[in-house]
Amino acid sequence: MTEICPIHHWANIAPSRTAIQGPQGSLSYRTLDRRLASLCAQLTASGLTPGDRLMAAARGNLEEVLLAWACLRSGIVFCPLNPAFPPARQATLAKRLDVRTFHVRNGEAPDGNWQTLRLDFSHEAQISQLPALDPARPCDTILTSGSSGQPKAVLHRVGNHLASARGSAELIPLDAECGWLLSLPLFHVGGYAIPFRVFLAGARLVMDDRDRPLAARLESEPITHLSLVPTQLWRLLGESFTPRRTRLRELLLGGAAIPAPLVEKLTALGLAPKVSYGLSEMASQVCSGVPTGPGVVGQPLPGREVRIANGEILVRGDTLFDGYVDGDRLDPARDAEGWFHTRDKGYFTEGGELVVEGRLDHRFISGGENIQPEAIEQRLVDHPGVAQAIVVPIDSEEWGARPVAFVDWHGHPVAGAELATWLREMLPGHMVPDAWLPWPDLGEGLKPSRQALASLASEAASDQPCQSV
Missing domain, CATH: 3.40.50.12780 (ANL, N-terminal domain)
Known part of the structure; x- marks a missing residue:
């Protein structure tokens, strides 16, 4: 009708x-x-x-x-x-x-x-x-x-x-x-x-x-x-x-x-x-x-x-x-x-x-442990110094994969050690990212491409040491 x-x-x-x-x-x-x-x-x-x-x-x-x-x-x-x-x-x-x-x-x-x-x-x-x-x-x-x-x-x-x-x-x-x-x-x-x-x-x-x-x-x-x-x-x-x-x-x-x-x-x-x-x-x-x-x-x-x-x-x-x-x-x-x-x-x-809780196809395994990136992202954005965050996996010979975080700050960056402590208050230690990377230019899209960010993270890891925790 x-x-x-x-x-x-x-x-x-x-x-x-x-x-x-x-x-x-x-x-x-x-x-x-x-x-x-x-x-x-x-x-x-x-x-x-x-x-x-x-x-x-x-x-x-x-x-x-x-x-x-x-x-x-x-x-x-x-x-x-x-x-x-x-x-x-x-x-x-x-x-x-x-x-x-x-x-x-x-x-x-x-x-x-x-x-x-x-x-x-x-x-x-x-x-x-x-x-x-x-x-x-x-x-x-x-x-x-x-x-x-x-x-x-x-x-x-x-x-x-x-x-x-x-x-x-x-x-x-x-x-x-x-x-x-x-x-x-x-x-x-x-x-x-x-x-x-x-x-x-x-x-x-x-x-x-x-x-x-x-x-x-x-x-x-x-x-x-x-x-x-x-x-x-x-x-x-x-x-x-x-x-x-x-x-x-x-x-x-x-x-x-x-x-x-x-x-x-x-x-x-x-x-x-x-x-x-x-x-x-x-x-x-x-x-x-x-x-x-x-x-x-x-x-x-x-x-x-x-x-x-x-x-x-x-x-x-x-x-x-x-x-x-x-x-x-x-x-x-x-x-x-x-x-x-x-x-x-x-x-x-x-x-x-x-x-x-996040996307099932975003989840990855690190050292036998399941990691849901959105759980890390939610805890990060609850930090008063973080405006937005995206977590992606990079290959690791020892663990299979490890999380890396792209972070957009409110003003000056927060020390990686402080963020690691903040995460460990609510999440297990294996979910703390190995590195913190600056927020990239994502163009005009409302949602970032996780595949593209994973590639950027892999390039950063191979080109030079990142800020580790």
Whole structure:
């Protein structure tokens, strides 16, 4: 059964209400509805039909949000890419996804056998037919982070995102007075999910503006909801951010180990954050809650089911993706009972909250002992001198493998001996890294590539002695 596009719904009920606000101006729900009608007509005129795949380098500016939702209303599968990808990699991914059309704004599309499309985003059109969304229709592909290998293309259906947004609203409500900042990119599932939450509630989508400090924007703009990874929040606090000078109601953290000092500092300022466990395959959030301890991510949201089998987190529900797509092949990637095996290690507390311990495929053996890198990372980021940390294994003739830590400091580096003592207070001695390496330039990705960092650590170990403990 189809349902009316929420933007059209609010265009009829509250046509002058602001739907999108940002550095390029503001759009009311009525204007947004009409611009989408024009874009849908342009997509049809270009020869695109429902089910076709359109690729675009899309971080999340106004035009890119409009394109994503025009594709949604037209039944076209939107395939956003990180704009930082070089043309050769964009072309490889486009071929792999059997893309028919490549949308470009500036410059040219990468070489390939596809149609190049340019659209007029300023034109408006009257609504000729009721814009309906079919929950069963494929609507987008999101590339996984590829932090442990080659990224996979996750194919969602419309209903996955609608269920995700509605379940999220049970814990993190929105109304007409709310504004959610699009602080995460559209090519990441966390960013792609935000407009669904906003438009279903008839709220305001606030566009990102990299030319202005985030703290200043929060103090002057109607931003009530904010999604950040811990690194972004540390930077925000470094801008002398004070919640009481803002309209913030909700701050959602995810994507990495949540440092206890970060939570404590924010709570002391008067804003208690929520943490989230999510994955691309479940259209963003699976569990959310108040951070009460290391790895605690709250209870499953409505429309999601979670269970533990042999220490592994399994998920299913209305938000579960259609499968991994590769050309015209689709891998449903679920077992006979419909469960998706996340390869994340975890357990439930007595109170029913999920605790995520790390990736099963990140675990390695050192001298016969299992080492879960995320356990080391969580303890490291709880140190007041550490902003973020990633632990990877390097080969060892004596032990088979040993942990090495990349550390991003708050100010001056902390002595390795002090960090070793800090770790040994909570972890066994074999989990103390053999070396501490400076935090590398990770580019614009939200998640680092552990394979790339392991290579860097191996090179550092072979080139020169590291700072050992």
